[in-house]
Amino acid sequence: xxxxxxxxxxxxxxxxxxxxxxxxxxxxxxxxxxxxxxxxxxxxxxxxxxxxxxxxxxxxxxxxxxxxxxxxxxxxxxxxxxxxxxxxxxxxxxxxxxxxxxxxxxxxxxxxxxxxxxxxxxxxxxxxxxxxxxxxxxxxxxxxxxxxxxxxxxxxxxxxxxxxxxxxxxxxxxxxxxxxxxxxxxxxxxxxxxxxxxxxxxxxxxxxxxxxxxxxxxxxxxxxxxxxxxxxxxxxxxxxxxxxxxxxxxxxxxxxxxxxxxxxxxxxxxxxxxxxxxxxxxxxxxxxxxxxxxxxxxxxxxxxxxxxxxxxxxxxxxxxxxxxxxxxxxxxxxxxxxxxxxxxxxxxxxxxxxxxxxxxxxxxxxxxxxxxxxxxxxxxxxxxxxxxxxxxxxxxxxxxxxxxxxxxxxxxxxxxxxxxxxxxxxxxxxxxxxxxxxxxxxxxxxxxxxxxxxxxxxxxxxxxxxxxxxxxxxxxxxxxxxxxxxxxxxxxxxxxxxxxxxxxxxxxxxxxxxxxxxxxxxxxxxx
Amino acid sequence: xxxxxxxxxxxxxxxxxxxxxxxxxxxxxxxxxxxxxxxxxxxxxxxxxxxxxxxxxxxxxxxxxxxx
Numbered sequence: 001x002x003x004x005x006x007x008x009x010x011x012x013x014x015x016x017x018x019x020x021x022x023x024x025x026x027x028x029x030x031x032x033x034x035x036x037x038x039x040x041x042x043x044x045x046x047x048x049x050x051x052x053x054x055x056x057x058x059x060x061x062x063x064x065x066x067x068x069x070x071x072x073x074x075x076x077x078x079x080x081x082x083x084x085x086x087x088x089x090x091x092x093x094x095x096x097x098x099x100x101x102x103x104x105x106x107x108x109x110x111x112x113x114x115x116x117x118x119x120x121x122x123x124x125x126x127x128x129x130x131x132x133x134x135x136x137x138x139x140x141x142x143x144x145x146x147x148x149x150x151x152x153x154x155x156x157x158x159x160x161x162x163x164x165x166x167x168x169x170x171x172x173x174x175x176x177x178x179x180x181x182x183x184x185x186x187x188x189x190x191x192x193x194x195x196x197x198x199x200x201x202x203x204x205x206x207x208x209x210x211x212x213x214x215x216x217x218x219x220x221x222x223x224x225x226x227x228x229x230x231x232x233x234x235x236x237x238x239x240x241x242x243x244x245x246x247x248x249x250x251x252x253x254x255x256x257x258x259x260x261x262x263x264x265x266x267x268x269x270x271x272x273x274x275x276x277x278x279x280x281x282x283x284x285x286x287x288x289x290x291x292x293x294x295x296x297x298x299x300x301x302x303x304x305x306x307x308x309x310x311x312x313x314x315x316x317x318x319x320x321x322x323x324x325x326x327x328x329x330x331x332x333x334x335x336x337x338x339x340x341x342x343x344x345x346x347x348x349x350x351x352x353x354x355x356x357x358x359x360x361x362x363x364x365x366x367x368x369x370x371x372x373x374x375x376x377x378x379x380x381x382x383x384x385x386x387x388x389x390x391x392x393x394x395x396x397x398x399x400x401x402x403x404x405x406x407x408x409x410x411x412x413x414x415x416x417x418x419x420x421x422x423x424x425x426x427x428x429x430x431x432x433x434x435x436x437x438x439x440x441x442x443x444x445x446x447x448x449x450x451x452x453x454x455x456x457x458x459x460x461x462x463x464x465x466x467x468x469x470x471x472x473x474x475x476x477x478x479x480x481x482x483x484x485x486x487x488x489x490x491x492x493x494x495x496x497x498x499x500x501x502x503x504x505x506x507x508x509x510x511x512x513x514x515x516x517x518x519x520x521x522x523x524x525x526x527x
Numbered sequence: 528x529x530x531x532x533x534x535x536x537x538x539x540x541x542x543x544x545x546x547x548x549x550x551x552x553x554x555x556x557x558x559x560x561x562x563x564x565x566x567x568x569x570x571x572x573x574x575x576x577x578x579x580x581x582x583x584x585x586x587x588x589x590x591x592x593x594x595x
Contacts, residue, residue: 082560082568082569085560085568085569085572090556090569090572090573090576091553091556091572091573091575091576092576093573093576093577093579093580094552094553094576094579094580094583096580097576097579097580097583097584098583100583101583101586104593217566221566225565242564242565243564244557244560244561244564244568261557261561264557265557268553268556268557293588296587296588297584297588300580300581300584303580304577304580311569311570
C-alpha cells in the first residue's frame with residue numbers, strides 16, 4: 001500500500017529548527033572567521049585572490065543551486081512529469097562547464113579594481129554608464145529571482161512547523177535579515193563552499209533514498225506513464241504526463257516551457273547560457289588564485305558532482321507523483337501545491353533526520369542566494385549608482401545607505417511573495433533566468449574574449465533584454481500576442497545576441513592600447 | 528600564447544572536431560527525449576552534459592590555457 005501524505009508533529013518542527021539553527025550558526029561563524037582574517041571589506045568580498053579550486057568549485061555549485069534547483073525541481077517533476085525535466089535542468093552541467101571555461105578570466109579584472117560584476121564592466125568598457133545600467137538590470141532581475149527563494153523557504157517552514165504560510169514567510173524574512181546583519185552572507189567564498197558541499201550531499205542522499213521509497217525507477221516510470229496532468233486546484237485533464245512534452249491548451253498553456261519542442265529548445269539554450277549569465281555565479285572567479293590544469297579538472301569534477309544534484313531533486317518530484325498522484329495539486333495545498341512534494345517525500349522516506357537535513361539544505365540554498373542577491377542589489381544602488389554618480393560621497397554614508405537598502409531589498413520580494421506567491425516557483429524563476437542568460441552571457445561572458453565588443457553594444461543589449469523581460473507571456477507578453485514561452489525566450493536570448501554583435505560592430509571599441517592589458521594572450525593571429 | 532595558435536591548421540581541425548562533438552551532444556538531447564523518453568532520456572541528458580563538459584574543459588586546458 002502506498003504511504004500516505006505525512007502528518008507533521010512537534011518533534012519534526014524541533015528537528016527542522018535545530019538543523020536550520022546549526023546550518024546558520026556554522027555559516028555565520030565561518031563568515032565571522034573569514035571576516036577577521038580579511039584586512040578590509042573588499043578583501044572580505046573577494047579574498048586576496050588566493051581562493052583555491054576546491055572552494056571556488058563548491059562556491060560555484062552553491063551559488064548555482066538556489067531554491068529552484070534544490071527545492072523547486074521536485075515541484076516541476078511532480079506537476080509536469082517528464083516534461084518538467086526541461087526546467088529541472090538535466091543538461092545544466094553543460095552551462096556550468098561553460099561558466100568554468102569562460103569565468104576564469106574574471107580574475108584579471110581584480111587587478112584593475114573590479115570587485116563586482118558591474119565594476120568589471122566599467123573596467124572592460126571604460127564606462128560608468130554600462131556599470132550603472134548593469135547594476136539596475138541586476139536589481140530588477142534579482143528581485144524576481146528572490147521571490148522564488150522566499151517561497152522555497154516559507155513552504156519548508158510551513159509544512160515542517162505547521163505555522164501558516166504567511167507567518168512562515170515573515171519568519172523566513174526575519175531570518176534572512178538576521179543572517180545579513182550578523183554578516184554571514186555569500187560574499188565569503190568559504191561559507192558558500194560549505195553550503196555547496198551540504199547541498200550536494202543532501203541532494204544526492206534524498207534522490208537515492210526516494211528512488212527506493214517509491215519502489216524503484218521502473219515503478220516510478222510506470223506510474224507516471226499512466227497519469228494525466230492536474231491543474232492547480234485539482235482539476236484532472238486527459239493530457240498524459242508520460243511524454244517529454246506536455247501539450248497544454250493555448251493560449252495560457254503556451255507559457256509552459258515544455259509545451260512543445262520550441263519551448264524545449266529555448267529551455268536548453270537558457271541552461272547553456274544562464275550559469276555564465278548569473279552575475280552571482282561568475283563573480284565567484286573574482287577571488288580565485290592562479291590554478292594549474294590539474295586543479296582546473298578538479299573544479300570540473302566538483303561541478304559535475306554538485307551540478308548533478310538538481311537531477312536528484314527532480315527525482316523526488318517524480319517519486320512523489322508516482323506515489324501520491326495529483327493529490328498535492330488540490331486547493332487545500334494552496335499556495336504551495338506541487339512545490340511541497342520534496343518536503344513531504346523527505347519526511348515520508350527518511351523521517352525526521354532526512355527531513356531536517358533537507359529543510360536545512362533548502363534554507364542553505366535559499367537564504368544564501370537571497371542574502372547574496374540582497375547584498376548585490378544594495379551595492380548596485382550604493383556602489384554602482386550613487387558612488388558612480390557622486391564619487392565624493394563619504395564611505396560612512398555609503399555604508400549606512402547600504403544597510404538601509406538591505407531592508408528595502410528584503411521587503412520588496414517579500415511583499416511580492418506575500419501578495420502573489422508563484423504557483424510553481426521554478427517556472428516563475430525561469431523568466432528571470434532567461435533574461436540574465438540573454439543579457440549577461442554576452443555583455444559579461446563574451447565581452448571578456450571579444451575585443452570588438454563596445455559599450456554601445458552592451459548598453460543596447462541590456463535595454464533590449466529588459467524590454468523583452470517585461471513581455472514575458474505571463475506579464476505583458478499576452479497584450480502583444482506573445483503567448484509562447486519558447487518564442488519569447490528565443491527572441492530574448494538570440495535578439496540580445498544579434499543586438500550585442502551588430503551594435504558593437506557598428507560602433508567604436510575601446511582603443512587597442514587600453515585593451516592590451518585585458519587581452520594580452522589573444523594578440524597573435526592564426527596563420 | 529595559446530597552444531592552438533602554435534600548431535596552425537592541424538590543431539584547429541582537431542578543435543573544430545571536438546566542438547562538433549559538443550554540438551552533437553547538445554542536438555542529441557531533444558532527439559533522445561523524443562525517441563527514447565523516460566529514464567533513458569533523463570539520465571542520457573545528464574551523461575551528454577558530462578561529455579560536453581569534459582570536452583569544453585579539455586579544449587580549454589589543452590589548447591587555450593592562459594598563463595598570467
